[in-house]
Amino acid sequence: MNALLRSLPLMRSCKEAAALMVAREDRALRATERWALRVHLSMCKACPNFEAQLLTMRTAMRQWRHYSEQESEQQSERDGA
Numbered sequence: 001m002n003a004l005l006r007s008l009p010l011m012r013s014c015k016e017a018a019a020l021m022v023a024r025e026d027r028a029l030r031a032t033e034r035w036a037l038r039v040h041l042s043m044c045k046a047c048p049n050f051e052a053q054l055l056t057m058r059t060a061m062r063q064w065r066h067y068s069e070q071e072s073e074q075q076s077e078r079d080g081a
């Protein structure tokens, strides 16, 4: 059973899963890639943390880009901590 699972191309290592999550920032993943990633994230303890960090980073990058592109509208949304 385990050997069978490991032989499937969908089973990814953490390194491959991380590469997919990074690639996802730049391009749309294929359906098989999205599925493989989802399967991995459901079974792995470390990668969901990495994904959360990526999402945080992406949000920060987007805000920074928004800020630099539209300086005059920078105060449209503020969240005081």
Ligand SMILES: [Zn+2]
Pocket (backbone or CB within 6 Å): 013, 014, 015, 017, 040, 044, 045, 046, 047
């Ligand atoms: Zn993993």
